[in-house]
Amino acid sequence: xxxxxxxxPSLSVQEGRISILNCDYTNSMFDYFLWYKKYPAExxxxxxxxxxIKDKNEDGRFTVFLNKSAKHLxxxxxxxQPGDSAxxxxxxxxxxxxxxxxxxxxxxxxxxxxx
Amino acid sequence: NAGVTQTxxxxxxxxxxxxxxxxxxxxxxxxxxxxxxxxxxxxxLIYYSVGAGITDKGEVPNGYNxxxxxxxxxxxxxxxxxxxxxxxYFCASSSSGGFRGSYEQYxxxxxRLTVT
Numbered sequence: 001x002x003x004x005x006x007x008x009p010s011l012s013v014q015e016g017r018i019s020i021l022n023c024d025y026t027n028s029m030f031d032y033f034l035w036y037k038k039y040p041a042e043x044x045x046x047x048x049x050x051x052x053i054k055d056k057n058e059d060g061r062f063t064v065f066l067n068k069s070a071k072h073l074x075x076x077x078x079x080x081q082p083g084d085s086a087x088x089x090x091x092x093x094x095x096x097x098x099x100x101x102x103x104x105x106x107x108x109x110x111x112x113x114x115x
Numbered sequence: 116n117a118g119v120t121q122t123x124x125x126x127x128x129x130x131x132x133x134x135x136x137x138x139x140x141x142x143x144x145x146x147x148x149x150x151x152x153x154x155x156x157x158x159x160l161i162y163y164s165v166g167a168g169i170t171d172k173g174e175v176p177n178g179y180n181x182x183x184x185x186x187x188x189x190x191x192x193x194x195x196x197x198x199x200x201x202x203x204y205f206c207a208s209s210s211s212g213g214f215r216g217s218y219e220q221y222x223x224x225x226x227r228l229t230v231t
Contacts (some may be wrong), residue, residue, distance in 0.1 A: 043205050043222030103156035
């Protein structure tokens with residue numbers, strides 16, 4: 001049973017436009033969410049996170065939105081650049097309440113930004 | 116800082132062979148993790164450690180063993196390799212975190228293992 005779901009395996013976006021990557025979760029104990037970016041032949045790198053006490057967190061071109069009632073989060077990239085082409089993983093944790101707990105990852109969405 | 120390093124980068128094993136995947140971090144992180152990523156899938160947790168001498172099973176521990184004798188090192192052992200263990204293995208580490216802490220995990224570059 002997948003606790004973190006990324007239902008779109010891939011997404012193509014024109015350079016300069018907005019990329020929106022979606023993630024749904026089922027476990028109501030999750031209270032901390034992270035996005036990781038992964039290039040081929042490299043390990044995932046941390047991109048941005050949000051705790052359940054917020055509904056939005058912004059870092060430069062990247063914004064993460066959290067809708068707790070819908071158990072849904074999204075990552076917005078504006079404007080999209082060719083260097084953003086990568087696989088994006090959504091991850092969740094019960095860390096705020098339970099301490100540092102292992103992350104649960106979604107299957108990832110492959111973003112292609114077309115020049 | 117080298118961050119998290121993993122060796123080897125690639126390995127081909129025959130069925131029934133054993134090997135140890137090495138992982139070292141130089142960030143003085145208490146928490147370390149081993150994940151595997153199968154094609155088209157997310158990362159699945161194999162084992163993790165909250166400090167030297169303390170390890171615990173993750174989602175897919177069967178066929179693997181770990182030890183944590185130092186803060187820096189967290190090797191993963193495959194005793195009897197099987198084709199189902201063909202995967203990319205990632206080691207990661209994180210600090211202790213806390214209510215206002217960070218739960219970011221820092222990943223190594225991965226080990227691509229093929230069992231034939």
